[in-house]
Amino acid sequence: MAFDVAAFRAGFPSLASGIAHFDNPGGTQTPTVVGEAIARTLTGPLSQRGSGTLSQRNAEEAVAGFRSAIADLLGGVPGGVVHGRSATALTYDFSRTLAKTWSPGDEVVVCELDHDSNVRPWVQAAERAGVAVKWLRLVPETGELDLSSLDVITSRTRLVALTAASNLLGTRSPVATVAARAHEVGALVYVDAVHHAAHAAPDIATMGADLVVCSPYKFFGPHCGALVADPALLETLRPDKLVPSTDAVPERFELGTLPYELLAGATAAIDLIASLGTGTSRRERLVSAAALVAEHELRLRVRIEDGLAALGDHLTLHSRAADRTSTLFVTLRDRRPSDVHELLAKQDVLVPAGTFYAYETFRALGLPVDAGLRIGLAAYTDDSDVDRLLEGLADAIA
Known part of the structure; x- marks a missing residue:
């Protein structure tokens, strides 16, 4: 084909x-199909989520469609998909949440291959928590990850943040290798798949990642972000939230009313990509x-x-x-x-x-x-x- x-x-x-x-x-x-999906959803009928009226059901369907599409793209499950304003915003949100579990003497590991959105949030959260920051290095001659630097992952490591592919050089990281080392010491692995997802169909399980973020506008969709994790992991995290807002996962991580039109646009972008391939499932x-x-x-x-x-x-x-x-x-x-x-x-x-x-x-x-x-x-x-x-x-x- x-x-x-x-x-x-x-x-x-x-x-x-x-x-x-x-x-x-x-x-x-x-593409046109994404613009049409956004316009169709935004012009309604549309209201707060529910089941009583068509407008409520349209909102529910936009959310459910987004979670299902992102899960299919990243190999996750819909119940583990979190919407965010951007990948950067999601990473800041989760860095603050995860930092609540860190103590002086702990360490986090970041990587020289990464976009700053997967570096600075962790560095800043570590500084506030009194936690040390270690680095995975790149080899300048090849632009590849220096595997000898994996020695910085130790029993003190609480989180490793790594890109799946460099947005500058295009280098794909050996995420599974890094994740295996991190999991040996009980550390979480947070993967930036923003660039990678535009050129592949990443699989969270194959990568060995615990949390993965992407941005639909990198693959023909609207400007927003998405995070995928195991719902069981998300259940253990306690983000700051408003008292009346739901404590259910994944909604507890989503602040305010969701932009239903953008969710529909992201779903349309993923469906467009899927239309190019073959198979029984999306x-x-x-x-x-x-x-x-x-x-x-x-x-x-x-x-x-x-x-x-x-x-x-x-x-x-x-x-x-x-x-x-x-x-x-x-x-x-x-x-x-x-x-x-x-x-x-x-x-x-x-x-x-x-x-x-x-x-x-x-x-x-x-x-x-x-x-x-x-x-x-x-x-x-x-x-x-x-x-x-x-x-x-x-x-x-x-």
Whole structure:
């Protein structure tokens, strides 16, 4: 079964703008079916959740549909799915909740490959609790996790926070290996799958993770976040909440009225991805679709890598891990990244320059923050986009 990129692109009205989007790790374009689901839900009938009227049932269905879809995407169960304003907000919420169980002498472990949203909340919570912070290191030459640094996981470790895939380099982490080590000492494993979920159908059990977060707007959905965990684990956690609000799991972690329209939009995005695959269950179709799209993205990634190599030593490709997504980070020898970004933008080729919130990764690579360009593919990227990118980079360097 071949992936029909032209047919897929047809579902995205924004692509008619002519912009070649390589900013996808920062957020993808939104297809018609997602916009329609949001509008259909928002314009009602819609009210607070319940069963007495159609408006109440519509709200209930939006929530139930979201929990089921996210569970299928991440290999969890609907009763363990928590909605959040963003992955960052969810991580802050859970860092504060989990920190209540920490004591001086405990330790938490964070990773140099991570987006700052899976670093700073834990570092700040550890500081408030008087808990030490240890680091999983990366190997600058390959951009891979330094497995020798797993020695920082000890009997004092209470939590390990790790990305499933670097949003800067694309490096996929050996999450299962890290999780096995953490579980040997009784530590929890909190996995940021925001970038990974845009290029795979992660499985919380296979990863060995205890809590996993993702962001639907990275895979064609609206701006919100989701967390998946075992409901039994969530039952043991006591977040701050309002007195009248329910204490049931997972609702006890969700503050205020849920944005039902965004939940419906996220469900529509996941259903769109599933429609690309084959299988009897949505989970099976999502896994199949992820493999199909990964093959498409890999072919384009190789084209880009060959094109970058042809530009010689004018740029350096830092995405070198053996196992990685279709995201490339490059630095330039004779040009400022912001200047090249602006030159490409004038040709409607969007390649962002910035920190990408990968503060610790830049430090580990020995690079100044905001040192390069990030090129990120999505399922709707096609060969003409790649042609324009490579032509634009050659012109910018010349």
